[in-house]
Structures are given as C-alpha cells and as structure tokens.
Amino acid sequence: MKALEVKNLxxxxxxxxxxxxxxxxxxxxxxVTIIGANGAGKTTLLKSISGLISNKKGTVTAFGKSIEQLSAAKIVRSHIGHVPEGRQLFHLMTVLENLESGADYLPHAKREAAKTKAYVYSLFPRLKEREKQLAGTLSGGERQMLAIGRALMTKPKLLxxxxPSLGLAPALTKTVFQALKTINQEGVTIVLVEQNVLQSLKAAQRAYVLENGEVVKSAEASSLLNDPEIQAAYLAI
Amino acid sequence: MDLTLLLQGILSGILASGLYALVSVGLALAIGVIGIVNFAHGEFFMVGAFLAYQLFISFGFDPVLSLFFVAPALFILGALIYRSSIQFVLKAPELNQMLLTFGIGIILQNLALVIWGGDPRSISNVPYRSIGYQVGGVSIGLVPLASFLISIFIVAGLYFVLLKTPLGRAMRAVAQNRTGASLVGLEVNRIYLLAFALSAALAGLGGVMIAVIQSPTPVVGFAFTLKAFAIVVLAGLGNIRGILGASLLVALAESLVATLVPDGDSLRNAVFFAIIFVVLIVRSRRQA
Structure with a gap:
C-alpha cells in the first residue's frame, strides 16, 4: 500500500x-526527501499534508484514506506525525510533559506511551538527562530531538x-539524521524536507525536487547526488 | 496607630482577596488560553449575582445552593457566546476583539437593567448574613469568611485541574503553542470553547457571593472587569499562578486605606489603580 499519495495539490x-x-x-x-531552495514551498507542502493549512485544492491520501478535508487533530489520528518548522514545543512544560502530551490525546498512542517513551530515550539519551527541564531552556539540538520525540509519541506510521538541521551544529545534524534513519528502519515511513541537500540525499532512498511550488524532478536519491544540475544548484560542487 | 484597626484592615483585605482571585483567575484563563481580552467578564459576574438573587426570590434557594446552578448556567452562557461570536474574531485585530466583548458586556448589562431594574438588589434575609465573630477586638463576618474560603477552594481546584489533569494540560498546551497542540491531536477550537465557558462559570460563582456580601445593581460588572484586569496585569498577562498574590496585594492595599485613612473608603478604587500604575511603570522601566 502507498503510505502517501498527493495529487494535484x-x-x-x-x-x-x-x-x-x-x-x-x-x-x-x-x-523520501523533498529538496528545494528557500521559499520553494517545502514547508507549505508538509503543512498542507498534516492539516495545518486548510486552504488547499487537490487530494491527499494516506494509507488508502483520504485526509485532505480533515483537521490537523484528526490527521494525527490517521497515524501521520509532523515535526514542524520551528519545533512548536510547549516551552513552559518539561521535556517529559512535552513527550507525554504527544500520546495523551490519542488512545492508540496512550496505550503504548511508556514503551514509546523508552524508545525515544534510547534514540536520544540526552532527552532522558533533561527529562525534568523546561523545553524553553533546551538548546537548539535538544529542542529538535524533543520535537521528533513528541511526534514519535503520537505513534505515526508516516513521519x-x-x-531538522536548521540551526544545528554539524555533529548534532548527524545525530538527528542517524536517528531518522533508525526510525525508518523500524518501519516508519519518512518524508523529509531539507535545505541540507547533501545530508538528506545520503539518508533518503528517493527524492523529489521542488522549485517555485512545483515538482520538477524525481529520482533515486543516490542518482541525484551525481546529477550535474542538482550538484550545481544545491550541492555547490 | 490603633493596632486593632490595623489588624482589622489586614483581615478584611485578606478576606476580600479571595473573591478578587476567583474573578480574576477566570479572566486570566480567557486571556492566557484563548488570547481574548474579554471586557464582558464582569458582566458574567453580574449575571451570576442576579441569577442567584432571582433563584432566592423565586424559589428561596440559599446562595450556597445557587452556586451549583449558577456555575453550569454561566458555563452554558459562556459557551453560547463563544460559539455565536468570539470564535469568529480569534484572528481579528485585538481592537476588534475588545470592541466585540465590550459590546457583549453592554448587551448583558442592559438586559439585566430591563429585567431587574436599576435598584440595588441583595440576598439580605439569609439567617447567617448577620453572624460574626469577635477575636481580640477584631470582627470577622461569617459571610466574608465563607466567601473567602469557597473562593480559595475553587481557585485551588482550578489550579489542580490545570496542573494535574489531562484537560488542564491540554489547556496549557493550547496556551503555549497552538500549532504544537493541534499536532498532538487537540482540537484547539474545542479547548478554547471549554476555557471560555469555564472562565464565565468562575465569574458567575464570584457573582453569587457578591449578591450576599453587597447589594449589587446591574452595573456592578464593569468595576469588577477593571479590577480583574488590574489584577491580571499585575500578575503578568496570562500568568495564572500569579493571580493569588496579586489579588492579595491589591485587596490588602484597598482595605488598609479604607480602614486607616480618614474618609479612606472613597479612596478604595483610587488605591487599586494607583498600584497598577506603579507596577506598570516600574515593569516597563525594568524592561527598557
């Protein structure tokens, strides 16, 4: 089955x-990664899929179910998690509360909350150390980990x-990308939107190129790495 | 200075702070969670007072019993007002929101004037209204004491709900980050509805008490809107935890001026707002 099918959006x-x-x-x-320059519409695309933008046309089908009419709160119930631009954490809550809030309002996630939390902590041991700290006091990298962790707590099949690399030091970027790969290997489908084209093409299997709000290219990630046009436009080689 | 008078002033201030906290915490909830500046808040308070009065006149309901009717009634009134108007202006400029809530307040106030007239009304002949205790020359009325205890009990209950229950956490989540809240499965609009309705119910509960403590007219609400605003600003906009302290501070100042200064009673409101001016000026200096 297709995890996601976006048509004429x-x-x-x-x-x-x-x-x-x-x-x-x-x-x-x-x-899958969607690459493109700043302002190409990558963030808008994810927001349209997860329901944060309702002003849209076209169809979005996830796991065989049409979701383009649903609110964000309903779409997360269709097993779609979103690690949004700007993290959108609850700054006056602790790391633990932020994670728990990911599962609290979704019965299927709530049942497995303890297990998922242990999994998140195994991916990001730093979050465990910071468990009692307010989200607003975390570093940029830790916030990104927490945003991913909170999305995982909603038990997504599609993330x-x-x-995720925005504002992160290279070492942390590596950690985050490694975690995304692990999450994918555990069976979660991933759609990653990135400006860090090199890292995301290395992590992903397939890629779409978005320019000025339109898909202009799609290919295996590895072949795009060697594509002269892509190299010139995004990889600065 | 007369020590007994001082103690009396302090005690009256403490007792008055409960009701202020109860009314202000509802306003803080609306501002903190929904981000709506509700100028009709005092009118919910007034409606609570006159509902209690009417229940007493028509059915002989004791005000304590009325609490259990007024709270759900105001919850429903709040929900209706949210559904019919507030929800449509959430993204409008703040000035428009204020004008809307101000207008709602005026409508409620005038409806009350039509129904009950402009005379002061009071639930005067409950047997316990005149009961008081003397402790070392200081007198404590049963009604102010009970209203303080009930108010603090309700405020504490609200704090418990906000801090310890899933609904409370949902409200905090929505207040702190709307986008994040919808991504964890919260229907933000529904939480707003609950918060607004709850806010109205809290104001209504305060109103029941004022109907016993004082003899309110239908225009009592606006003064309480302003006072609640002052307290909310003092606590820091949206800071629900700071409400108790802020209420205590202004109630004490008000009461001490009223008891210790000759003719101080007429200065009550002046003191209230003088404190707010000072706090706002000091705070803006510190930020500058």
Missing part, C-alpha cells in the same frame, strides 16, 4: 498561491520532518 496563503499542482507518492516503509 495546490495551497494558498490568503490569495497567494504557494503550491501548484504538486503530485508525489511515497511507498510504505520508504524514506513528516521539516528542516
């Missing part, structure tokens, strides 16, 4: 159209990840 901020007939597919278990 257009999205708008007020009257301004940001996405133009975007279509792409993700097989279950895949790790949308927005710019």
């Amino acid at each position: 257009s999205a708008f901020y007020g009257k301004i159209q940001v996405l133009w007939d975007v279509s792409f597919e993700v097989e279950e278990g895949e790790f 949308l990840v927005d710019e």
Whole structure:
C-alpha cells in the first residue's frame, strides 16, 4: 500500500498561491526527501499534508484514506506525525510533559506511551538527562530531538520532518539524521524536507525536487547526488 | 496607630482577596488560553449575582445552593457566546476583539437593567448574613469568611485541574503553542470553547457571593472587569499562578486605606489603580 499519495495539490496563503499542482507518492516503509531552495514551498507542502493549512485544492491520501478535508487533530489520528518548522514545543512544560502530551490525546498512542517513551530515550539519551527541564531552556539540538520525540509519541506510521538541521551544529545534524534513519528502519515511513541537500540525499532512498511550488524532478536519491544540475544548484560542487 | 484597626484592615483585605482571585483567575484563563481580552467578564459576574438573587426570590434557594446552578448556567452562557461570536474574531485585530466583548458586556448589562431594574438588589434575609465573630477586638463576618474560603477552594481546584489533569494540560498546551497542540491531536477550537465557558462559570460563582456580601445593581460588572484586569496585569498577562498574590496585594492595599485613612473608603478604587500604575511603570522601566 502507498503510505502517501498527493495529487494535484495546490495551497494558498490568503490569495497567494504557494503550491501548484504538486503530485508525489511515497511507498510504505520508504524514506523520501523533498529538496528545494528557500521559499520553494517545502514547508507549505508538509503543512498542507498534516492539516495545518486548510486552504488547499487537490487530494491527499494516506494509507488508502483520504485526509485532505480533515483537521490537523484528526490527521494525527490517521497515524501521520509532523515535526514542524520551528519545533512548536510547549516551552513552559518539561521535556517529559512535552513527550507525554504527544500520546495523551490519542488512545492508540496512550496505550503504548511508556514503551514509546523508552524508545525515544534510547534514540536520544540526552532527552532522558533533561527529562525534568523546561523545553524553553533546551538548546537548539535538544529542542529538535524533543520535537521528533513528541511526534514519535503520537505513534505515526508516516513521519513528516521539516528542516531538522536548521540551526544545528554539524555533529548534532548527524545525530538527528542517524536517528531518522533508525526510525525508518523500524518501519516508519519518512518524508523529509531539507535545505541540507547533501545530508538528506545520503539518508533518503528517493527524492523529489521542488522549485517555485512545483515538482520538477524525481529520482533515486543516490542518482541525484551525481546529477550535474542538482550538484550545481544545491550541492555547490 | 490603633493596632486593632490595623489588624482589622489586614483581615478584611485578606478576606476580600479571595473573591478578587476567583474573578480574576477566570479572566486570566480567557486571556492566557484563548488570547481574548474579554471586557464582558464582569458582566458574567453580574449575571451570576442576579441569577442567584432571582433563584432566592423565586424559589428561596440559599446562595450556597445557587452556586451549583449558577456555575453550569454561566458555563452554558459562556459557551453560547463563544460559539455565536468570539470564535469568529480569534484572528481579528485585538481592537476588534475588545470592541466585540465590550459590546457583549453592554448587551448583558442592559438586559439585566430591563429585567431587574436599576435598584440595588441583595440576598439580605439569609439567617447567617448577620453572624460574626469577635477575636481580640477584631470582627470577622461569617459571610466574608465563607466567601473567602469557597473562593480559595475553587481557585485551588482550578489550579489542580490545570496542573494535574489531562484537560488542564491540554489547556496549557493550547496556551503555549497552538500549532504544537493541534499536532498532538487537540482540537484547539474545542479547548478554547471549554476555557471560555469555564472562565464565565468562575465569574458567575464570584457573582453569587457578591449578591450576599453587597447589594449589587446591574452595573456592578464593569468595576469588577477593571479590577480583574488590574489584577491580571499585575500578575503578568496570562500568568495564572500569579493571580493569588496579586489579588492579595491589591485587596490588602484597598482595605488598609479604607480602614486607616480618614474618609479612606472613597479612596478604595483610587488605591487599586494607583498600584497598577506603579507596577506598570516600574515593569516597563525594568524592561527598557
């Protein structure tokens, strides 16, 4: 079954159209990255899928179920997690409360909350150390880990990840990408949106290139790494 | 200075702070969770007072019993007002929101004037209204004492809900990050509805008490809106935990001026707002 099928998706901020007939597919278990320059519409694309943007046209099907009409709160119930731009954590809550809040309102996630939490801590031992600390006092890297952890607590089968490397030191970026790979190997389908094209092409199996709100290319990630156009435009080689 | 008078002033201040805290905490909830500046808050308080009065007149309900009717009634009124108007202006400029809630307040106030007239009304002939205790020359009325205890009990209950229950955590989550809240499965609009309705219910409960403590008219609400605002600002906008301390501070100042200064009773409101001015000026200096 396809984890995600986006067909002719257009999205708008007020009257301004940001996405133009975007279509792409993700097989279950895949790790797909969507690359593109700043302002290409990558964040908008993820927000449209997860329901944070409701002003849109076209269809979005996840695991065979049509979700484009649903609210964000309903879409997370369809096993789609979103690690959003800007992390969107609860700054005055502790790390632990942030994680628990990921599972609290979803019965299927709540049942396995303890297990998932242990899994998140095994991925990011740093979060365990910071368990009692307020999210607002964490470093950028720790916040990113917490955002991923909170999304995992919702028990997603498909995880949308927005710019996890933004503002992170290279070593931390590596940790985060390694964690995403591990999460994918455990069976979670991943759609990663990134400006750090080199890292994301290395991590992903397939890639789509988004330019000015349109999909202009799709290929195996490894072949894009050797594509002269991609190298010139995004890899600065 | 007369020590007994001082003690009396302090005690009256402490007792008055409970009701202030109860009314202000509801306003802080609306501001903190929904981000809506509700100028009709005092009117919910007034409606609570007159509902209790009417229940007493029509059915002989004791005000303590009325608490259990007024709270759900105001919860429903709050929910209706949220559904019919507030939810449509959440993204509107703040000035528009304020004008809307101000207008709602005026409508409620005038409806009350039509129904009950402009005379002061009071639940006067409950047997315990005149009961008081003398402790070392200081007198404590049963009604102010009970209203203080009930208010603190309700405020403590609200704190418990906010800090320890899933609903409370949901409200805090929505208050702290709307986007994050919807991504963990919370229907933000539903939480807003609950918070607004709860806020109205808390104000209504305060109103029941004022109907016994004082003899309110339908225009009592606005003064309480302003006072609650002052307390909320003093505590720091949206800071629900700071409400108790802020209420205590202003109630004490008000009461001490009223008891210790000759003709101080007419200065009550002046003191209240003088404190707010000072706090705002000091705070803005510190930030600058």
